[in-house]
Amino acid sequence: MGEDLARTFVAFFVIVDPVGNLVVFNVLTSKMALRQRVQVAAIAVLAAAAMLIAFALGGHDVLDFLDISDPAFQVAAGALLLIPAYRMVTQGYFLPPAAENAPENEPADIALVPLATPLMAGPGALASATSLSQSAGRGETIAAIVLVLCISFAAYVSAERVFRLLGASTLRLVTRIVGIILVAIAIQFIIEGLQDSFPGLTE
Numbered sequence: 001m002g003e004d005l006a007r008t009f010v011a012f013f014v015i016v017d018p019v020g021n022l023v024v025f026n027v028l029t030s031k032m033a034l035r036q037r038v039q040v041a042a043i044a045v046l047a048a049a050a051m052l053i054a055f056a057l058g059g060h061d062v063l064d065f066l067d068i069s070d071p072a073f074q075v076a077a078g079a080l081l082l083i084p085a086y087r088m089v090t091q092g093y094f095l096p097p098a099a100e101n102a103p104e105n106e107p108a109d110i111a112l113v114p115l116a117t118p119l120m121a122g123p124g125a126l127a128s129a130t131s132l133s134q135s136a137g138r139g140e141t142i143a144a145i146v147l148v149l150c151i152s153f154a155a156y157v158s159a160e161r162v163f164r165l166l167g168a169s170t171l172r173l174v175t176r177i178v179g180i181i182l183v184a185i186a187i188q189f190i191i192e193g194l195q196d197s198f199p200g201l202t203e
Helices: 002-016 018-028 034-065 070-091 097-101 107-120 123-135 138-157 159-166 168-197
Strands: none
Touching: 002 018, 002 123, 002 138, 002 168, 018 034, 018 107, 018 138, 018 159, 018 168, 034 070, 034 107, 034 123, 034 138, 070 123, 070 168, 123 138, 123 168, 138 159, 159 168
């Protein structure tokens, strides 16, 4: 159980990417008062938690209803993660830079899009919540989601201080390193899905 929780936590940490998302959060909320920044962080984290936990609990039932196999969904999750992972490694961004230059909006609007989705609970994270709940267990998956989102909230609230301490360049370097790990996780998802679909591949 402890090993499954640790593995699931690491997977969600690199997928949700609290460190890399600090760049987007800091740019979108740079003109806001501290109270508004905390409000944006809280709404974003709660919305992302609701989506990820819903997929961890009910995603498998939806797949059964649609007659989609677990291995097929696992391959899809890996494929979806490869695109942002490649961008993280090559550019230091989870989303294209244009996402950071979005027009100024109300705190709730910014919190829901792009922070809650697609940054924290994008297609790859939602697919991973469903896939990991089957391979590691629902309890471990939900615990990992809560832990990572708590870290995200703490990071967002401290974003201005972190930027002053580390600077944007250091955060982009960390994002690239996290991206390399995410590429490995995405490829592992695809390999495991293919092995389950075609057992002969392992022979």
